[in-house]
Amino acid sequence: MKDLTISATQSTPEVRTDSEQGILSMRGDSYPENTFELFGPVIQWVEDFLAGSARPLRLDLRLLYLNTSSVKVLMDILDMLEDAHQSGRDVSVAWFYDVRNERIAELAEEFKEDCSFPFDIVGEEP
Amino acid sequence: MTADGGRARGARAGHAGLAELAGRIEGLLADPAHQGHPLREALADLWGYTNGQLARIERITHISDAYQAMAKEHEVSLGERFERQMRRLGKVARISDRYQEMMRELNTTLRDVSYRDPLTGLYNRRLVTERMREDAGRAVAAGRSYAIALIDIDHFKEVNDCYGHDLGDRVLVEFARVLTECVRDGELCARWGGEEFLLVLPGAAPGPARGVALRVQEKLRRQPLMAGSQPLWLTISVGIAQVRVGEHFSVALDRADQALYRAKQLGRDRICDEDEIFAA
Numbered sequence: 533m534k535d536l537t538i539s540a541t542q543s544t545p546e547v548r549t550d551s552e553q554g555i556l557s558m559r560g561d562s563y564p565e566n567t568f569e570l571f572g573p574v575i576q577w578v579e580d581f582l583a584g585s586a587r588p589l590r591l592d593l594r595l596l597y598l599n600t601s602s603v604k605v606l607m608d609i610l611d612m613l614e615d616a617h618q619s620g621r622d623v624s625v626a627w628f629y630d631v632r633n634e635r636i637a638e639l640a641e642e643f644k645e646d647c648s649f650p651f652d653i654v655g656e657e658p
Numbered sequence: 659m660t661a662d663g664g665r666a667r668g669a670r671a672g673h674a675g676l677a678e679l680a681g682r683i684e685g686l687l688a689d690p691a692h693q694g695h696p697l698r699e700a701l702a703d704l705w706g707y708t709n710g711q712l713a714r715i716e717r718i719t720h721i722s723d724a725y726q727a728m729a730k731e732h733e734v735s736l737g738e739r740f741e742r743q744m745r746r747l748g749k750v751a752r753i754s755d756r757y758q759e760m761m762r763e764l765n766t767t768l769r770d771v772s773y774r775d776p777l778t779g780l781y782n783r784r785l786v787t788e789r790m791r792e793d794a795g796r797a798v799a800a801g802r803s804y805a806i807a808l809i810d811i812d813h814f815k816e817v818n819d820c821y822g823h824d825l826g827d828r829v830l831v832e833f834a835r836v837l838t839e840c841v842r843d844g845e846l847c848a849r850w851g852g853e854e855f856l857l858v859l860p861g862a863a864p865g866p867a868r869g870v871a872l873r874v875q876e877k878l879r880r881q882p883l884m885a886g887s888q889p890l891w892l893t894i895s896v897g898i899a900q901v902r903v904g905e906h907f908s909v910a911l912d913r914a915d916q917a918l919y920r921a922k923q924l925g926r927d928r929i930c931d932e933d934e935i936f937a938a
Contacts, residue, residue: 600754
């Protein structure tokens with residue numbers, strides 16, 4: 533399975549996947565000009581990973597600012613995880629944030645709201 | 659189609675009379691006395707046909723009911739999907755709003771930071787020049803004028819040279835504290851650069867500007883600045899000028915600078931007004 537390595541830019545997050553470990557990590561700001569171009573392959577990777585194996589999937593997030601379409605994409609991905617979880621799959625999210633920016637934790641809580649799988653919001657000291 | 663089936667269907671259809679009619683007809687058809695009678699054969703055919711029609715009606719009703727149930731189900735699932743999408747949309751909007759709010763607050767914080775001198779916490783040159791530019795039009799309209807005082811710590815270079823820049827920085831922080839204690843509401847106090855500080859006071863010069871400068875001098879005479887454990891007796895030189903109605907701030911600042919230079923020339927530790935620039 534082909535892994536993704538997308539470097540961060542001013543307006544897009546760093547995205548990395550690890551099919552061996554079953555990890556999708558995203559870090560940084562996200563307000564891309566073309567959301568589909570950036571996240572299309574990410575969604576595809578999640579779909580393929582969930583369909584192609586029975587191994588656990590973990591999302592490692594260190595996201596800061598998200599524009600509206602990025603919020604929607606992230607909710608789509610979380611929905612995919614929720615569906616997988618409902619059919620018995622081991623999925624989880626770990627959302628890390630800088631303790632100096634408590635607002636990020638509040639936003640992560642909003643995302644967590646409808647998720648019944650393990651969703652940890654972890655404060656990190658700078 | 660059996661006669662039993664026809665009866666049963668008749669009873670299910672709820673026609674109370676049909677069961678009784680079926681009994682009669684089937685009795686007549688079964689009676690050997692009517693065998694061979696032409697009407698018996700016609701009755702048998704008619705009875706068969708009737709039962710066939712009844713069965714058809716039953717089937718049509720059944721299928722029709724199934725369609726209705728399906729349509730109903732579809733409607734419900736559409737409704738549910740619509741509601742789910744609306745909830746989702748609401749959530750996206752809510753989260754997105756919060757991100758925007760976060761950005762706005764961050765911008766405000768950044769703007770505040772960009773207006774402050776990081777060492778002393780006083781306003782910086784950027785804030786003063788922006789505020790004076792913004793205020794220029796209003797000041798002209800209201801016929802308002804300002805006094806400005808440029809304050810320089812005497813021989814500050816020696817503090818840095820003797821004690822090092824770290825201690826020099828601490829002295830600046832201490833001095834900024836003294837300065838802040840001497841200004842009142844509505845008076846602007848900024849670090850202009852290096853060891854130079856600027857006061858902007860509404861109203862005419864030199865009156866209130868001289869008042870603040872005198873208070874600062876008085877404080878420095880009564881108590882040394884503590885730079886760590888090191889007491890330092892410092893003095894200041896001050897140049898005061900008036901920002902005249904309609905005049906550009908930088909023009910008045912030049913005069914304040916010249917007045918400050920004059921104060922230095924005259925031996926430091928003194929306050930000079932712009933009137934004294936060319937005094938002998």
